[in-house]
Amino acid sequence: MALSNTIYNAVFKRNSVFVSTIFIGAFAFGIGFDTGVQKFWDSYNKGKQWKDIRGKYVQES
């Protein structure tokens, strides 16, 4: 398997690379997770939140 060998040599072979990849991945995962949950929440509560109904009550002067 060429692909698995490539991944192994690129990421897993050196522990320093492995650990830093984990930390960077955790950072990216946190951002992505938060964004995804926020999107789901907004779509689930569509039309109920203030930012959805603000236009009905506030006229920009």
Place this chain on the structure above:
Amino acid sequence: MASFKALKTAVSLAPTVRALPSGIPHAPLLNLAVRAPHDAHDHGHGVEARSDVAPRWASGPSKVGSQLYSKTFASASPTLNHQQRFMHTSVSVKNANEVPDFSAYRTSNPDGNRALSYFMVGSMGVISASAAKSSISEFLQTMAASADVLALAKVEVDLASIPEGKNVIIKWRGKPVFIRHRTPGEIEEARQTDWKTLRDPESDDARVKKPEWLVMLGVCTHLGCVPIGEAGDYGGWFCPCHGSHYDISGRIRKGPAPLNLEVPAYEFSEADEKLVIG
């Protein structure tokens, strides 16, 4: 003449023996290691010679006098059964050096398995690190000020009500805040000052966001008195407590105060009609 027959039979009972510490009766004449005489294998079909047991005349224990003897004659014929049993339920004994064939259990893809194992370990690490970071940041956010406290900490000022060349003092977080609507002449004066030679060198541009509006905390940097506006030698503020003079940009020019009047965080909103401090 009737013969007399004694009814009484003399029996010599063995003396009571003492026991060894192991609990076995102490019987020095008895050889406990000797094999018991083979019983006649009596199942009702009479005594027959067994092929798997040595006959009595060949070997075996015998009683001579009061002692047991176990004797095996060297010329005794072999008595074991040499017929091989071909039907049995036990596992056939294999050569111990023969290694089983594990090739059926071996993977055909060791590299992929290695990469997958490390990937699973790494994924676990990613999720754990993310959870730890999230826990810590959420915990630290509980120490931050809540939204109502932050809302109370802001003060909104309507700038349209302050004419040019006038001071306004408002209260913000328990402290006075000076707001001065400066005239163009005052702005020019504040800018022309050679601020690099001052005690606390700071340019006028660094102290204001819009030159006509000067916003600063009304607390003297010396000992915390409230300076008086439009007073002092430099046309700015004068602290009556110990005589510190501030210029029209709020910079210390004369007196004991070490620093310029502090500028709070503020911003203009709603088309520059309002000033929000905090």
